Amino acid sequence: GESVGLHLPTLSVQEGDNSIINCAYSNSASDYFIWYKQESGKGPQFIIDIRSNMDKRQGQRVTVLLNKTVKHLSLQIAATQPGDSAVYFCAETPPGGYNKLIFGAGTRLAVHP
């Protein structure tokens, strides 16, 4: 079936460095992608989204890049802070399936002082 996966299960970075979290998706027709952040004991929190007609979208300290050629999604966090430590999930919406987000397994980001 369709799935969303992640290349790195754990990412450790130094405070102040930039972080890049990667995600591969399998359905080339998926047209909506979301990054969520989940802190321990809490529900997923929306970070940023991007539609398939875009290659890049920027938020506050975060940037999402979409490479449809290789079906790759990445989340870049600038000047990573200890508060960024969490598990990050990418999710995709297959065509016609806006009700059904498909999540990857998640990447844990650990920020060290």
Added chain:
Amino acid sequence: DAGITQSPRHKVTETGTPVTLRCHQTENHRYMYWYRQDPGHGLRLIHYSYGVKDTDKGEVSDGYSVSRSKTEDFLLTLESATSSQTSVYFCAASGSAGETQYFGPGTRLLVL
């Protein structure tokens, strides 16, 4: 948290007993969802609702039923709990099918 609460937050039950989890939202979202989260699987959709009394199955619906009698409440029922249903359950809501889903804080369920 987009005004989404879940109850109970923690529950321990025995195999074979019925369990109902409640999701309540205050933003008048039309769509509501139930997910389960297990290590190595991320979040998987159990059921969703696209309006009062309108529900549909998700990826892992076996053993679960849902009901939505009013916009703000979405109930998830395990008719006869099994140990494989031990998980963390998240409710989400969105204004429409194409909008971002916002999640509640989760319910941790342990079936002994």
